[in-house]
Amino acid sequence: MIDRYKAIEKILAHVQPADLVLSTTGMISREVFSTSDRPGNFYMIGSMGLLSSFGLGLALMSPEQRVFVVEGDGSALMSLGTLPLIASEEPTNLVHFILDNESYESTGGQPTISSKVDLAEVAKSCGYRQVARVDDIEGLEGALVAIDGKAGPHLILVKAGIAPVEGIPRVTIPPTEIRDRFRSSVQQRD
């Protein structure tokens, strides 16, 4: 088990300036925001389940940029049909992270079904080109290093512990400002 905020710190340490980083609603966006705010981050502070399809669209529209999609198990389960869609569209530049703590932690830690369903196996069956399942920080580091030079779509399942951190601020940037600065970070405009 990896503490979620340590996993997020580790993932963000591998982000290059041109990369796009998308984070899902709840604690994940708050932790990405407080760890490393940057214009190329899109905090999807509502619309649970929408992040992966938005990420797929960006990966297709801007194929020269790496797109990091960072969501939780609850979010991935809500839009599970997007996994085979991503696999079938074969975006080589998409890196999909599922931080799997087997719970809806942002709403009070209610259990999800991912303790009984291995989402890494689901992604493999769907046809993701690269799938890793990690449960310690060294494994995550290895999976992140292994992205380089390999065509995606990648799925990295991170088994995370429930370790709520008190006092993590909400995303304080207004939605339209998140939109505008992110839009400026998306390259390859027609």
Added chain:
Amino acid sequence: MDAKTFWDVLKSRDLTFFAGVPDSTFQQAYRYMVEDPEIRYVPAVREDVALGLASAAYFAGKLGGVMMQNSGIGNIVNPLTSFSLMYKVPVLLVIGWRGYGGPPNDAPEHWIMGVKSPEIFDLLDIPYEVPEADQLADALDRLLAEIHKRSVPGALLIRPGVVD
């Protein structure tokens, strides 16, 4: 209106990135779309997934589109309110209007949404047009002007028989 005319109108307005779920209201137009190399279409598994995909086009400097049936409007209410309208991300919704006019038109599963479809967009303050076959270009241009002026989604409600 035949499928080629329909797509010529859309493509001439730089509408070439679509995602969606099919509807029998525009079967020929759907077939034309997936075979036209100038149109990039992603066969989404649900309407909300299509909305997420198509919305990405805005960030690359284009307007994306969603092809769908009105029975899927319920599937996009959450992303419309807490994504599209909140972040002000425009997108074009091309919607087959099943159950138009209410019962006894169409099958029972379309009766309620057939009546409620425009009311939902009124409620959400999302602009829409209901084009006639010979006035598609005018209706689309009015809608696109509103979409860009307010930076919001907008819907084309396509009644049966308007587009092949």
